[in-house]
Every structure is written in C-alpha cells, then in structure tokens.
Amino acid sequence: MxxxxxxxxxxxxxxxxxxxxxxxxxxxxxxxxxxxxxxxxxxxxxxxxxxxxxxxxxxxxxxxxxxxxxxNPAHDLASAAATGARFLIPGDEEWPRQLDDLADARPVGLWVRGHPDLRMWALRSVAVVGARACTPYGAHMGAVLGSGLAERGWVVVSGAAAGIDGAAHRGTLAAGGATIAVLACGVDVVYPRGHAELIGRIAEQGLLIGELPPGGHPTPSRFILRNRVIAALTRGTVVVEAEYRSGSLVTARAAQKLGRFTMGVPGPATSGLSAGVHELLRGDGVLVSDAAEVVELVGDMGELAPARRGPVLPRDLLAPGAARVLEALPARGTATVHDLAPDAGTSTDEALGRLYELHALGFVERTGDNWRLTAEALRPAGTRRGGA
The missing domain is CATH 1.10.150 (DNA polymerase; domain 1)
Incomplete structure (x- = not known):
C-alpha cells in the first residue's frame, strides 16, 4: 500500500x-x-x-x-496529537495482532495515549479486573496482584474504573511497573472523575487506549463492549471480586471464547462479591492466590510458582520407625516399652532403641521403667519455647 x-x-x-x-x-x-x-x-x-x-x-x-x-477525522487526529495521543489501525507495526482474533468485532482503530509501544507491551500482559464496589480484601488483592505481576516483568491491563481496576493500576505503578488502561471513552476524557490523578499517572508512565475518538463519552454498553478488548489484548484475565451479573465476568467469558486463560481469586463464600468468581471457578476458571500462580499459568515454560506447604516440624524429619513409636506414646501419662511395641508395629528391642533415639532428640523422657512425651513434643505446631 x-x-x-x-x-x-x-x-x-x-x-x-x-x-x-x-x-x-x-x-x-x-x-x-x-x-x-x-x-x-x-x-x-x-x-x-x-x-x-x-x-x-x-x-x-x-x-x-x-x-x-x-x-471530521483530520480535526480528531490533530486534537489527539495535541494531547500526546496517536491513532493506530490494523497493519500498523504497533498494532497488537492478537486483537485480530476478534474477527468482525475487532476495533476499527485504537486511540493511544502514552509513549510505550502497545504491541510490545501487550505481548506479555495480564488483565486484572473486578468489582467497582469492592471490599477492602478485594482492593488489597488487586493491588498485590498488580505489584506482584509488575515485579515479575508483566504488564497489567485493566479498565481504570473504581474498585479492583484502580487498585490493580495503583499496585502496578507503586512497584514501578507497566500498566495499560482500556477506556470506554476518549483517551482525553477523565472518567471516573475521581481517578483524574491515577489516569494522569497512567498517561505518563503507561498507556491509555480506547476505541472512541477525542471527547468520546462513556455509556453502559461501551463499558461492556470494551471488555472484549481487554480480554483479547492479554494472555489471561484474573477476576478478583464479581457478583453473578458483572462486567468482569463478561471479560472472563470473552477471554475463554478467545482461548485465553481465565483465573479467579476466591473470597468468602458468604460474600455476594465472591459469587461470580466462585461460579467461574466451578467452570473452566483456574484458582489463583498470588502473582506467582498467575505467571505459572500464563508465562513461559519454567516460570513455576513455589511449592505450597506448611512449616517443616522436627518430627517431620524422623525416620519412619521412630515416628511410629512417637505416635504410639499417649498424649497424657506414661507407657512401658512393652505397651508401645505392639502399637508401633515393632519388637520390644526395636521400640527401646527408638525411644533412646527420641530421648536424645528431646521428644521423650524416662520415668523409671516408663516413658512419656516431653513438654516440647506436646507444643502445638507453629509454636516454640519463648513465645508464638
């Protein structure tokens, strides 16, 4: 051309x-x-x-x-340029190719405000979305996911709305990370007005993108329809809090249709804001609790989350025979070696040898011919001498 x-x-x-x-x-x-x-x-x-x-x-x-x-497209292009914005169309070098997956619902073009290259940023991006009227727990999780993804070199995409969107953007910016806000209005329009400072920071440090020309105003249908762009632009979508009827679930379902990953952060079963997320998790959504688990799903081979397990206790390191003898001892009172051997499934001599081994490790003590657990062995898991 x-x-x-x-x-x-x-x-x-x-x-x-x-x-x-x-x-x-x-x-x-x-x-x-x-x-x-x-x-x-x-x-x-x-x-x-x-x-x-x-x-x-x-x-x-x-x-x-x-x-x-x-x-008047010439006027719109000039107005956009005056605010530091540009207009991308399919075929441009900066056009994100994954948006072509939307087929006939693909954007006509994208108005973009900010310096970074949209195509490069979108290649390693994750959407974090959720309820506007979120709980403090939801806001915390949105911010933690944003900062955690940023620290791992991922771009966080959201909609700059109140609630989870804003928390995800702020968490990302606080970590010095990259974030993209997909707007349901012109990139020169501040909406919601309470996010004027946040949107200004995103314009300076990240990217604002939208399908509407300069001055374009948001409507309820435009909020819903912009969610398909969030879903298509990213490798996966994380929903933090959402009711059964939620625009965030629209984003997640769009992501599923496009073959993207869909994830949800669980919440209290008694909260209506958890209902939509839990319904997503009952289907094809994947439960995630932090950025490491998100990256394990959407990232490259080898980007694995750390193994999850409780603290290793001293008794976890015992040999199987010693562990069986220790378990055979009563929580209260004492027992003879002849009492312990059958319960531990071993001989009297073997049981006696294991008791001396446990005595050396501080798990048991001898009182005459009987044996009992020490105070240290009886302490609850996770506590130690001198305090919790």
Whole structure:
C-alpha cells in the first residue's frame, strides 16, 4: 500500500470511530467487504440503492450517514496529537495482532495515549479486573496482584474504573511497573472523575487506549463492549471480586471464547462479591492466590510458582520407625516399652532403641521403667519455647 492509500485508510478509519459503535459485528463485516475508504464513500456520497449496506435498516443507515457526514477525522487526529495521543489501525507495526482474533468485532482503530509501544507491551500482559464496589480484601488483592505481576516483568491491563481496576493500576505503578488502561471513552476524557490523578499517572508512565475518538463519552454498553478488548489484548484475565451479573465476568467469558486463560481469586463464600468468581471457578476458571500462580499459568515454560506447604516440624524429619513409636506414646501419662511395641508395629528391642533415639532428640523422657512425651513434643505446631 502506497503512502497516499495508507493515509486515506487512516483518515477513513478515524472517521469511522465516530460512526460505528465498538464491537458492531455487522459494521465489521462491511469493513471487511468494502474496506474503510469505500465504506465511508457509501456513507457520505451514496450514488444510488446499490450503495445501501446489507443488513442495515433505513433508520440505522440514515443514522450512520448523518454521523459520517458530520465526522471530521483530520480535526480528531490533530486534537489527539495535541494531547500526546496517536491513532493506530490494523497493519500498523504497533498494532497488537492478537486483537485480530476478534474477527468482525475487532476495533476499527485504537486511540493511544502514552509513549510505550502497545504491541510490545501487550505481548506479555495480564488483565486484572473486578468489582467497582469492592471490599477492602478485594482492593488489597488487586493491588498485590498488580505489584506482584509488575515485579515479575508483566504488564497489567485493566479498565481504570473504581474498585479492583484502580487498585490493580495503583499496585502496578507503586512497584514501578507497566500498566495499560482500556477506556470506554476518549483517551482525553477523565472518567471516573475521581481517578483524574491515577489516569494522569497512567498517561505518563503507561498507556491509555480506547476505541472512541477525542471527547468520546462513556455509556453502559461501551463499558461492556470494551471488555472484549481487554480480554483479547492479554494472555489471561484474573477476576478478583464479581457478583453473578458483572462486567468482569463478561471479560472472563470473552477471554475463554478467545482461548485465553481465565483465573479467579476466591473470597468468602458468604460474600455476594465472591459469587461470580466462585461460579467461574466451578467452570473452566483456574484458582489463583498470588502473582506467582498467575505467571505459572500464563508465562513461559519454567516460570513455576513455589511449592505450597506448611512449616517443616522436627518430627517431620524422623525416620519412619521412630515416628511410629512417637505416635504410639499417649498424649497424657506414661507407657512401658512393652505397651508401645505392639502399637508401633515393632519388637520390644526395636521400640527401646527408638525411644533412646527420641530421648536424645528431646521428644521423650524416662520415668523409671516408663516413658512419656516431653513438654516440647506436646507444643502445638507453629509454636516454640519463648513465645508464638
């Protein structure tokens, strides 16, 4: 494609971001069939019924044509540039190829604000999403996941919304990491207003991206539809807290359809904010509790989470025969070696030898011909002399 054709396609796609709603698959089929330049011609200068678009009602076609006629892509591109933003289209070197998995629901283009290369960042990224009205536990987990992923060199993607999204972004930034906010409005619009400082920091240290042109305002449907971009952009999606009806679960289901990993952080069974996550985990979602477990799933071969186990106690290191004799001793009172041998499944001589071994290790003590557990052996696991 020569420079003139490439410039015409960029202008046409910029204009179409004012005409086509995000995720409109019918319009995506028009784009695939006619290309952006021809589609804009059909919308702005129709020459007859043959320029009608298949599947569009007269009212819908009229609405599209009014929007297309009013679009001023050169002005939008200049406005974006004035705020430090740029416009990416499929085929650009910086375009994330994984968005092509959305097929006809693929974005017409992406408005991007921030200095890093979107394609490179998206190659090693994870989405962390969840409830807006989250609990303190949820906010803590969102922030911990964000910082933990950042420390492991992963880019954290979320939606800059209140609650879990904001916690994940803040945790990432606090760790000096990379984060991308996928917006349901223009990249020059601050929403929610309470996140003005956070969105400003992301614009300086990370990336703000969105499908809407400068000044584009959010709507409930646009919030839902932008979730498909979060799911497609990343290797996997982690849901921290979500009710049964939640936009975060929309992201997770979109990720599943695209063949991405879906993960959930469990919460209290009594909390409504855990219900959606637990339902996800009852299906194809994978339970995760920290960043190491997330990376083990989405990362490269060998990026394994550490083995999980309780503390190693001294009795765990005993030989099997000694352990059986120790277990045969009563918790209270004493026992003779003749009493212990049958319960330990061994001979009297063997039991006596094991008792002297346990005595040397401080587990038992002798009182005449009887044996009993020491106070140290009776201490609960996890405690030691001198305090907890």
């Amino acid at each position: 020569n420079a003139a054709a490439a410039g015409a396609e960029r202008l046409a796609r910029a204009a179409l971001t004012r005409v086509i709603e995000p995720g409109d698959e019918r319009a995506g089929r028009w784009l695939r069939t006619y290309g952006p330049v021809e589609l804009m011609r059909r919308l702005t200068t129709p020459q007859g019924p043959e320029d009608d678009l298949p599947g569009a009602s007269p009212a819908r076609l009229d609405s599209h044509r009014r929007r297309a006629t009013a679009a």
